[in-house]
Amino acid sequence: MALDKPRSPRRPAARRSNFELASWLFMRISGIALVVLVLGHLFIMNILDGGVHRINFAFVAGRWADPFWQVWDLAMLWLAQIHGGNGLRTIINDYARKDSTRFWLKMMLYVSMVLILLLGTYVIFTFDPNISAD
Numbered sequence: 001m002a003l004d005k006p007r008s009p010r011r012p013a014a015r016r017s018n019f020e021l022a023s024w025l026f027m028r029i030s031g032i033a034l035v036v037l038v039l040g041h042l043f044i045m046n047i048l049d050g051g052v053h054r055i056n057f058a059f060v061a062g063r064w065a066d067p068f069w070q071v072w073d074l075a076m077l078w079l080a081q082i083h084g085g086n087g088l089r090t091i092i093n094d095y096a097r098k099d100s101t102r103f104w105l106k107m108m109l110y111v112s113m114v115l116i117l118l119l120g121t122y123v124i125f126t127f128d129p130n131i132s133a134d
């Protein structure tokens with residue numbers, strides 16, 4: 001007569017994934033980047049040189065003529081969207097009780113994330129400072 005092994009057998013390798021570890025790490029790294037990007041953005045837009053009072057179409061056009069601010073805004077868009085979306089994914093996983101509720105909330109989240117990322121990226125790269133009627 002033999003005793004059972006003290007530990008349950010390991011899961012097959014194919015089912016193991018480091019996704020949650022990568023997502024945990026991403027939240028920390030993107031959080032650090034967001035401190036600089038978002039606080040810098042807030043400072044420039046709301047405090048520097050008269051803040052919001054100087055923001056108009058020409059101001060935006062001038063900023064987006066510079067690749068530096070295009071990259072800044074693009075990085076802020078992607079990092080905030082994926083950071084915020086991944087955070088909401090965690091909250092949905094924590095709180096949704098029914099499998100179907102969890103599934104549909106996450107589907108709505110992913111669709112909204114893709115739409116906002118595509119639309120925002122499209123606007124940053126195709127913004128045209130010369131508005132004309134034709």
Ligand code: HEM
Pocket residue numbers: 027028030031032034035038080081083084085086087088090091
């Ligand atoms: C100032 C820069 C930011 C820093 C340093 C930061 C840092 C973090 C960290 C470390 C976590 C993980 C917390 C955990 O695992 O328990 C987190 C979660 C989260 N973050 Fe951020 N974040 C920042 C900006 C943002 C922004 C701009 C958004 C929204 C677009 C956002 C939305 C979220 C959400 C929804 C969660 C999930 C909260 C939860 O699990 O309870 N964060 N943040």
